[in-house]
Amino acid sequence: MATRALFFYLRRVQGNRSRFRSLTSGAVRSEIVEDKQESFAKSPEKVDDDLKSRIFRLRLPKRSATNVLQKWIGEGNSVSISDLRNISKELRKAQRYKHALEISEWMVTHDEFELSDSDYAVRIDLITKVFGIDAAERYFEGLPHTAKTTETYTVLLHSFAAAKMTDKAEDLYEQIKTLNLSFGALLYNEMMTLYMSVGQVEKVSAVVEDLKRQKIVPDLFTYNLWISSCAAALDIDGVREVLSEMSQESGSNDDWERYMKLANIYISTANLMNSDSNSVIETETGITQREWITYDFLIILYAGLGEKVKIDQIWKSLRMTKQKMTSRNYICILSSYLMLGELKGTEEVIDQWKHSTATDFDISTCKRLLDAFVGAGLKEKAQAFQAVLVQKECGPIDEIN
Incomplete structure (x- = not known):
């Protein structure tokens, strides 16, 4: 329905698996040409050679951001968690979700990086976009108790709501209401948006009552x-x-x-x-x-x-x-x-x-x-x-x- 498309055009872009199909021979030729262009189109002094630039030169999703990171470290360079977060943020803005997920994976697998609640939430969102909601749900269930926070619960609810999975969203919402966690208006907005998008407008007022009972300040x-x-x-x-x-x-x-x-x-x-x-x-x-x-x-x-x-x-x-x-x-x-x-x-x-x-x-x-x-x-x-x-x-x- 038209309203559904409109409600989610800002905040709800579904993952597109077709982006990650196997490379055809034509795509391989394109990658080779691309490499040559990177090597010869500009003189070395004009090419930005920082980690972000190297990753953004990966035009095809099949190419590995992980390899770029490994090469960067192998050359004796360092990288901070703030660098990785900023690169991931820019990749998400550019809808380069597969490469952003590889950055997230790097952060997870290197013990020197201490992940925040936001890092886990971003990871759930990226897994949803790249591999689908089932994979994101399994990842969430496997998280340690300390990582099941306001942010990770909210982003999982967002994933269910974006996919119009009303039953799953309602089950998770009821579970959330039993938790000793502090949630803001965003959580309730997710449920209200879901009900509006599937035409169940009569359920919106009940969510508002939940919000008021929790003494949460509504936003615009x-x-x-x-x-x-x-x-x-x-x-x-x-x-x-x-x-x-x-x-x-x-x-x-x-x-x-x-x-x-x-x-x-x-x-x-x-x-x-x-x-x-x-x-x-x-x-x-x-x-x-x-x-x-x-x-x-x-x-x-x-x-x-x-x-x-x-x-x-x-x-x-x-x-x-x-x-x-x-x-x-x-x-x-x-x-x-x-x-x-x-x-x-x-x-x-x-x-x-x-x-x-x-x-x-x-x-x-x-x-x-x-x-x-x-x-x-x-x-x-x-x-x-x-x-x-x-x-x-x-x-x-x-x-x-």
Whole structure:
């Protein structure tokens, strides 16, 4: 389902075993050419010759980072655990999971390195990506008791949740609740994300109650998931109650304030309760309105965080689905761009909406959005939006008082 793909595009990239198939003869020839290029394309004085550079020159997953490490040490060089952690981090950013796992293996097999909880957690995540969840679970079970910590339990739960293994995730979650360990909001966010991704939004509130019983402070992601679950069930009173509670927790946090204003603007503008098109039944295209609402709140989350690049990515993903959008979806993205002062993005969305073959451009909805921004005390942003509407010849627009 589309929502599932969207929820995990930031934090949940599954391992791809096809990367580690045996080398074909063509790949071998490519490796030979690569070696020659490394040897002759640059003069020696221009080639970076540190450990990180050597490992990153391994273009093919089949080539061994372990061999590079052994050669580096054999040449009389030293390496610290902080060096290895930094190299592993960069490899993971580049999605070079197999080489990062080899770095992790080196750290494990050399007694001079004292592993931290984070090292074990990273290792579980890498094993999941390279060899699969079963292998990661076996590794976790074989860890000494002292290594079964908050971080390693959380990353294993993350692996189950990312794979939509609801039963395993729930079993582990129940086990975790019996442990004498201190967990933060992330653990509960994992379960809430899982339930949202598999359409079991009714279970989200129970996780929130668990979090409250443990006196754990929710973060912005917690509230976003909670609000999304209420909105997806068309429980708008529930949304407003969560926003009210959130306002008492936020203090002077600018991200939270921006998020709450956007959520209120969206709720007051989107007419979630008054349109037959907003029912939670399956549509002809196979995506429920509940899923579209979840997309909307993910956009609002990243608008609250000021993450324009993430908003762009989500909006592009939405449009690539070729599913029928409603005016509500356009209002969500417009309000998010307006909040961030992204007038170019606002103009592009107006053009897309006006040229849409699925949803007619609705000036009355835009006027409601203008009023909502004014009502939220964002008069300057409302005036900027009004100017865009006039520029795009969207119809008669009343002056903002």
